[in-house]
Amino acid sequence: MNLAYRDIRHHFGRFVLTAVGIGLLLMVVMGMSGIYRGMVEDAVLLVERAGADLWIVQKDTHGPFAEVSRIPASLGDRLRVVPGVRSADNFVSFTVQRELEDGRQLRAVVQGLDWPADRGEWLPLTAGHAFSRAHYQMVADRSLGLTVGQQVRLGKDFYEVVGIARNMVSSGGDGMAFLTLRDAQAVQGDMVGESIRIERQARLARAERIDISRTQPVLTERALGPSGAIPAIGPPAVSAVMVRVEAECDVERVRGIVSSWPDVSVYTDEEQKGFLLEGNVDRARRQIGLFRILLVFVSGIIMALIIYTLTLDKVHDIALLKLLGARNRVVFGLIVQQAMLLGAIGYGVANLIGQWVFPRFPRRVLVSGSDLVMLAVAVAGISLFASLLGIWKAMKVEPNEVLA
Amino acid sequence: MTGVGARGPAVEVERLDKVYGSGNTEVRALRDVNLAVSGGEVIALLGPSGAGKSTLLKAIGLIEAPTAGRIAIGGVAVAGDDRFLVNVRSFRREHIGFVFQKANLIPFLTAVENVQVALEINDEPARAARRRSMELLDYLGVSDRAGHYPSMLSGGQQQRVAVARSLANRPDLILADEPTAALDSVRGRQVMELFRKVSHEQGASVIVVTHDHRALDVFDRIFEMEDGRLRPHEPSP
Known part of the structure; x- marks a missing residue:
């Protein structure tokens, strides 16, 4: 029985809203990288x-x-x-x-x-x-x-x-x-x-x-x-x-x-491109790069807090599962699967909304395939990191909390 | 009792002590408790709040290790001298069923899924787990509410589902902590009779902590606890 799926099914509205929120956050991360790519592309175009x-x-x-x-x-x-x-x-x-x-x-x-x-x-x-x-x-x-x-x-x-x-x-x-x-x-x-x-x-x-x-x-x-x-x-x-x-x-x-x-x-052609990219574009690239790293950290922390809060909501149920004799992997599965699913849906939402929003930006936002793959890996990493906080909380839950 | 070692009493508690805290804050919750429960026997633990009933239940349920003394379930020594001697989660999963004052059903699972989860935790294949869960709900008269979430069930129905869950893995021992406290007298008695029925039909030993003196006739033996000491109940004249 997939407990993560059943929890989501029961709290579907809350889950969708959370996923959309994370999706919008990831869309900003995606957009930052797209702005950088667009800037480079425009510069050498x-x-x-x-x-x-x-x-x-x-x-x-x-x-x-x-x-x-x-x-x-x-x-x-x-x-x-x-x-x-x-x-x-x-x-x-x-x-x-x-x-x-x-x-x-x-x-x-x-x-x-x-x-x-x-x-x-x-x-x-x-x-x-x-x-x-x-x-x-x-x-x-x-x-x-x-x-x-x-x-x-x-x-x-x-x-x-x-x-x-x-x-x-x-x-x-x-x-x-x-x-x-x-x-x-x-x-x-x-x-x-x-x-x-x-x-x-x-x-x-x-x-x-x-x-x-x-x-x-x-x-x-x-x-x-x-x-x-x-x-x-x-x-x-x-x-x-x-x-x-x-x-x-x-x-x-x-x-x-x-x-x-x-x-x-x-x-040469390549040297001209180099001059273009080493000037203002390079400073903008580093600025956006640093901002993007910050955003990834912020996204990670926000996702960790969301997963942690979702875990807090289930402390009693986790205690009950432990009391019934559930192995740790059952509890971890509940948390990790939800975190991964939140990340995956958030990523999908980011991609979907981004495709609609980015062309409306005044400057070109160019999201490349490699950026999408990198972001997917980052989201998977963030989701895992986020679930660690939830797992840490779940590990501390004692079965006798059911009796409290 | 049919399971575990199946030697001697189903539950055997010897000289059990449980101490919380130390020094000035030390509280002796259990004092030299001895108890033997046979297979298929239903016993009640009475006593005021703070007498040590729930502490004894937690010790027997392998939730909190006793400070001193020994516990054997089905002839297997499971706890002694401040530690558990078995893998507690595995042992609980396979041999012990719990029922609480509140039904404690998982809110995001339907009634049948609440029973099914206990079976799947014990590695029962999903299809077989589903079938047995439905049988148990039918046995306890709530199969018509199988697809409902706990919030859609009455207190009595929730407690029946909780009992079904406690029976799911055919436990040797069912521990119930004030299971009728949230129910009216009629439903409370129905639940107590349910314990007697499953105990006698399925051979499980049942230990019930209760304040409810109205249904004591369903129990095979009744004990009383006071200040951490256990003694046979003497009915008032």
Whole structure:
């Protein structure tokens, strides 16, 4: 006769409520690990999706995911002639926070894609399509809350949302907005009219202070015109260049060549991921890890107290069983089976509710199979630990308590 | 008595002493108690509260070891000189049945399961245990309440189930501690007659601690306890 089952059957409502309570607690533990996984996944997502073999960044910097990196846009041209390089796409990344026409705040990480080589066809789209034009189109992550066809003003121009992607967020949790590289640079370098006029007057003043303006008067005229018309002023810088290497070519050989250039640093895909994870993500990981350990302890203590209380409720029955001559394993079975069942049902409840709740979190909560297995083992351990307290109490129960 | 060693009296208590505490707080609950009960015999222990009745029952039931003296059940020495001489749980399981003032049924088990659990604890297969439990409930007239939880049974019905549980493993000895205290006189007498019936039909010895003088006629012998001493009961004229 399974006494644990019969006790549960008799106190079914109480047992279910307790199991749901434990389940919610375990769901928090599960969620903490999911938040960590989601953070790591989000951090390396773009690097993984971009599929670059090498990242070329400003000399002595770790690249745009770790710090500010500015390299000339012409670097791509130099890279394309390196033997073994299949493609070299400029990469621009920066964060914007603007107010939409409906009053909502739009905070997004703008990524510039090197049209026409990169049309964003690798993006995981849930609606719409990738870029079909060189300008004024945007592919947005669905977390930004934009819809296909919506017009978003960034800088002086409106961009039409042509595609919605999923799970494209930065390590900070902001959704990504993809523009063509030129559009991204235009947004990044956007200045209001008054600023432009002031800058042009400043240029004129600088030109007039040097003698060349007197010998070349056309320079002062150019100083008052657009920056693109002044050869001395280069095009806007980019953050990095993504290099893809020919299939038959050795990545290390290309890296060796580019590394010898004095103005850039070269990193592999894996190194970029490493920089991403060693920075803010690592601190967050350790913070969440410690919090998760605390939660496991709290869950263990709460479960132990619940099992202990359930055992206290049965002290008289345990004394009676002992008086009737029940072996210790009968009493232990009653306690351990209930603890394990509570843990198992709690785990199931955590899993079930988590599946419903986690997708509604503002940031991705990614519960991996290995995390589920680890949590299951932890729950089994907690349940056993919890039952030890109950068993300790049961061991102390004397049969003559029935006669008290 | 049919079980255990089956030599001599079913229960034999010799020069039993039980002392609680020490020094100034010492209490002598049993003083030189001698008792022999034959198989199939039903005896009553009378006496005021604190006289030592329950202490004697606990000693014979292998719940508390006597400080001095010897207890033999079915010819087997089970306790002596402040210790038990057998595996008490195993011995209780196989040879002793208990009935208490309160029925002490397990609240999360139905009536039949309360009987069945005693059998399964003694390694009886579940199916056979179920069958015997139903037979016992039928024998005690509560088979129609087999599927009910204790909270759904009257006091008398609960006590009948408790008696059925005490009989489950065909014990050589049934110890009952004020089993009728919570029952009215009619039901109290029914329970006492039940003990007599099972004792005579199944050969078990029954020792009943009671305050109830209204049903003393069902007992084969009656003893009285006072200040830890046991003596035959002398009916008042």
